[in-house]
Amino acid sequence: RIMRPDDANIAGNVHGGTILKMIEEAGAIISTRHCNSQAEEPCVAALARVERTDFLSPMCIGEVANVSAEITYTSRHSVEVQVNVMSENILTGAKKLTNKATLWYVPLSLKNVNKVLEVPPIQYTRKEQEDEGKKRYEEQKLDRLETKQRNGDVIFPILNPEPHTVGYSQSSLIHLVGPSDCTLLGFVHGGVTMKLMDEVAGIVAARHCKTNIVTASVDAINFHEKIKKGCVITISGRMTFTSNKSMEIEVFVDADPFVDEPRERYRAVSAFFTYVSLSKDGKPLPVPQLLTETEDEKRRFEEGKGRYLQTKAKRQAQMQQAAQ
Numbered sequence: 267r268i269m270r271p272d273d274a275n276i277a278g279n280v281h282g283g284t285i286l287k288m289i290e291e292a293g294a295i296i297s298t299r300h301c302n303s304q305a306e307e308p309c310v311a312a313l314a315r316v317e318r319t320d321f322l323s324p325m326c327i328g329e330v331a332n333v334s335a336e337i338t339y340t341s342r343h344s345v346e347v348q349v350n351v352m353s354e355n356i357l358t359g360a361k362k363l364t365n366k367a368t369l370w371y372v373p374l375s376l377k378n379v380n381k382v383l384e385v386p387p388i389q390y391t392r393k394e395q396e397d398e399g400k401k402r403y404e405e406q407k408l409d410r411l412e413t414k415q416r417n418g419d420v421i422f423p424i425l426n427p428e429p430h431t432v433g434y435s436q437s438s439l440i441h442l443v444g445p446s447d448c449t450l451l452g453f454v455h456g457g458v459t460m461k462l463m464d465e466v467a468g469i470v471a472a473r474h475c476k477t478n479i480v481t482a483s484v485d486a487i488n489f490h491e492k493i494k495k496g497c498v499i500t501i502s503g504r505m506t507f508t509s510n511k512s513m514e515i516e517v518f519v520d521a522d523p524f525v526d527e528p529r530e531r532y533r534a535v536s537a538f539f540t541y542v543s544l545s546k547d548g549k550p551l552p553v554p555q556l557l558t559e560t561e562d563e564k565r566r567f568e569e570g571k572g573r574y575l576q577t578k579a580k581r582q583a584q585m586q587q588a589a590q
Contacts, residue, residue, distance in 0.1 A: 268330050268356075275468070275478065277544070280325040282481025283464030285351060285365055289319070290457030292335040293347040293369040294449075300337055300345060301373035304386040310449050311345060311371035313456030315406055316487040316537075318577075319367040323353070324480055324548075330354040331364075338368075339399025340385045345371045346399060370406060379451050379492070406486070413488045413536060419518070421502040431557045435473035436504040439466050443497045454493040459519060459535055463487075466503040467515040467539035474505055474513060475543045475553055482512060485538035485573065493534050497523045506538070507570025508556040514570045515539045538573070 273284045290313060297311035325331060332352045339346035351365035375381040390396045424433030439462060447458045464481060471479040493499060500520045507514040519535040543551040558564045 269325060269327050271327055274327050275480075277478040277546075277548075278327050279478075279480050280327070280329075280331075281461075281464060281468070282321055282484070282539075283461035283468075285321070285325065285331070286316075286319070286460040286464060286484070287455075287457035288331060288333050289349045289351060289365065289367050290316070290369065290455065290460060292333045292349050293367075293371060294455070294457075296335040296337060297345040297347055297369075297371040298373075300340075300388075301371075301383065301385055305373070305383060307383070308376045309373040309383050310376060310451050312374050312449070312451070312453065312489075312492065313369060314344065314372050314489050315370040315410055316456075316460070316484070317368040317370075317406065318483065318485050319365060320483045321365060321481050323362050323364045325353045325364050328356075330356055337388055339396070339403060340388050341400075341403050342384055343372055343382050344403070345373075345385055346402065347371065368402075370403075374451060376450065379453070409486060410488050410490075413486070413490075421504055428557065430474065430554045431559060432505050432563050433559075435470045436502070437466050437469045437473065438503070439501045441499050441501065443493060443495050443499060445495060448495045452495045454495075454497075454499075456489060459489075459493070459499075460484075460487060462499075462501050463503075463517045463519065463535070463537060464539065466501045467517050467541065470503040470505055470515045471513050471541035471543075474508075474556070475551070477543045477551055478546070479513075479541045479543055481539060482542045483540045483577075485540070487535065487537035489535050491521070491532055491534050493519070493521045494523055497521045499534070503539075505556050506566045507574060508553050509571075509574055510552055511542055511550050512574070513541045513543075513553055513556075514574065515541065516566070538570075 269280050274280045335349045338348045347369045349367045353364045354361045373383040427433035503517040506516045521534045522531050558567050
C-alpha cells in the first residue's frame, strides 16, 4: 500500500511502528492460512515473538510498501515466518529493501482460546533447512524464558528531572483495548501493540535529543501473555543506553484486565528499540550522552552497552563474510 502523511513523522519518514504493523499482518495472514489448511478445528495464529528487526533504509510518504511473507519452519505447535519489506518510488520505479523480519506464531483454537493446536508440517527442499530452523526454534524458546524471568521492573515518574537523565525522557501511554485492536479471538493484534510501543520509544528518543529521530532496529519482541479486549494497557519506555550515534530504549507493556475478569496487572510484552538522531537533511547527528544516576540505571547502561557491542561485532563479521 502507499504510504500517506498519517503513516509518517513530521520529517516525512514512515514510523517504524507502521512498518512493524504491516509485517505482523502479513505474518498473521500466512500462518493462520497454513494452520487452517489441515486443521480439524478452525484457529487463528497468535504472535509469540518477533526476532531482531533492522530498518535498513527509511521509507517516505508517497512510496509504496510491498510486504511478502514465507513460512520457513514449523514445530509441533509453532510457525516461523520470514517477512521482507520493499519500498518502491512509483515516480522513478526505484525499489529498495527496507526490512527483513522473523516472527513466531502459535495457532489458538476459535472454540477454546487457551487450546494450542498442532501445526501442519511443511516440506523442506533440503534437510539442512529443517536442522537450521530447529536450531532457531530452540534459541528463541530459551531467550523467551530468560526474558520473562527478568520482567519485574516498573517505571515511576520522577519530579523535576535533569536533562539527558533517564527520568527526563521516560514516557508512558495508556490505551483502552477496543474491538478494532483485536483478532477474531478478542485478543490484541501483535502489530497494534508493536505500533504503540514504537510510538512510546520514539517519544523517549525525541525527548532525549530534541531532534528528528527514526527507528534503526528492534531487538527481539517477546509476547509473554495475551491481552484481551477491554483491558487497559500501559506502554512504558525508558532510555537504557546511548552510543555516539544511537539510543537504546526499553519498552514494556502492562495489562490491567478489569472489565470481565478482575486479576492483577501483568507484564504482557517487552522489547528494546534502537533509534538514531537525524538532521533536517536526514544526516546522522551525535546523540547526547545518557546521564545515569542510580545503580540500576548504571547496570542497565552496561547491559545495553553489551548488546550494542555484540550487535556491532556481528554486523562487522557479516560484512567481512560478504566481502569474501
